[in-house]
Amino acid sequence: MSRSLPLEPFIRQRLALRAARGDAPILLMSHLVLGYPSLDENRRVIDAMAAAQVELMELQIPFSEPIADGPVIAQANQIALDRGFRVAQGLAFAAECAQRHPEVAFLIMTYGNILIAHGVERFIRRAAELGARGLIIPDWPPQEADLPMDLCRQQEGLDWIQLFTPTSTDARLNEIGQWGRGFCYCVARKGVTGSRTDFDGELSRFLARCRRATGVPLAVGFGVRSPEDIRSLTGQAEIAVVGTAALEIHLREGAEAVGRFFESLRPTT
């Protein structure tokens, strides 16, 4: 469980650990927007989620044009910026998180322009140094991303995460899958973050298509909110991503409730 363990071995090791304990073989990944409602609140919720043994956490650096996010997360981006959030603060905060919770794999999610403004190479080096294990950049498709993907490969333990969607053809999934590192992020709905997903046969068929397209683990996100959702994903994906649902609970009931929420999500086998 060393901090420098790259993402894919980290995921495989955690799955093996769960299997050895007789727990359902699925990991949880949370998502939060840095600076929303505040970095202090972020810290509290991260502590609560770490205590609930959430294995992976996606830290979103706010951007003024979040075209891949649903209204709830988009609003959170805007409010964080209105409250004066700066990228340097976000990176320092991510570094602090990685030190404080070495058992958690932190990923940075943001938009391409944040990297460009910072200097793509500088940003990627900094992300690797601070201990982030992956970058999720939803508006930087792989065919345009030779440079950042190369830079990530040059860094030890930092993966450029690819996204699969149900609208991608098999040919496109295969094209993306060959670039897969760490895990591939499957967007489970014809939509964006925050709306309800039907975990029905369509999802299973989509995940089967994803599985054929890559050898790396699969994470499923966008819309996961109940133990039933997680249970139905178990066996089909290695990681369940919980974003908007946790944010709603955080805003309604506070940071500690988020920890309890994640505990309640774990399937009892």
Add this chain to the structure above:
Amino acid sequence: MKSGFFGDFGGAFIPEILHETFQRLTRAYEEARADPEFWNTYLRLMENYSGRPTPLTFAENLSHRYRRKIYIKREDLNQTGAHKANNVMGQGLLMKRMGKRRVIAETGAGQHGMATATMAARMGFDCVIYMGAEDVERQRSNVFWMERLGAQVIPVTSGSRTLKDAVNEALRDWVGSMDDTHYLLGTACGAHPFPEMVSWFQSIIGSEAKAQILAAEGRLPSHVYACVGGGSNAMGIFQGFLDHPEVTLVGVEAGGAGLESGRHAARLASGAGSVGVAQGYKTFFLQNADGQMLDTHSVAAGLDYVGISPILAHLHATGRVRFEAATDREVVNALQELMRAEGLIAALESSHAVAQALKELPTLPEEAVVIINLSGRGDKDIFTIADALDDPGWRRFIRKKAASYPPIEE
């Protein structure tokens, strides 16, 4: 695999979920472009529905005053009063070709939304317009017409509640509705193929203007002026002259309260813009050191935008197009001068081109022949223009009018 780049600018920086949609749109656009019958249909439609070709009016009185020949390309005479008609009708025909039945669009001040609603009414499409909640409040007259034309106007309350949020909301709709829906982008910006496709439909301006000036003067113009918001009317007229390096092309951005004030939308002329990626494409944006987009300002809502066409960014980099800025004050003066001298009421957007031309005319050689692209008419924007002119009679009228309605029950 890389397509849609103009030098270092453009591209398609879009979420994966939109990849297939953009691929399909690009294919449909390329097929239409390769089919001469499509363009002929477009020309016939624009002739019959939008009064094209629009005249190239000789501005006799201004020419006399400035001792140089001034011609005005009359895009204000289009259906709905602006060059926006060229784009919406073209994309409407493309929609028919693709078998779509619902159109969505973003709008800032409402001009593009209104043009889209008009096209949808004519072609029989369902129409949904996304508009920032702030803009819905400010631009009631355009909202009124969109709704009367049968469109559903959805106020967007996320983010800063203005144009960029409307763009994001429209993209979100499209992600879930692409099977039957076309997203009709209003300017030569965004991800490939929009900059190229919108410029193609707008090229009708430049090809007409070139033939018209040759007929009138027997030679090409020395200078062409166009205002630049996203860049569609400028791309439209410039394309008639790009291959003639002796024609000086001038793009005029919104200088707002003055470039030194920081309250403007001059991405190129100010030198304050920097290269970035947002809203699906790479270009010059007005942004802070973190890469967050800044608020922009202009008296003309249609020019009040953080990005600029990647094609224009490229033409700026190569030096083919020169970029200048006109301030709000210069623009209001130019609007009045054109109105009094020629009886033409220009939109505030278009008045930027007029203002820059009037600034430069006294310094041009006497044999100069100048074309100003009058992208739209101003009389439909009476609320905005009366405010910009600070007209006391109009203010009195609005007060009286307001008093004649019963109070709003909240």
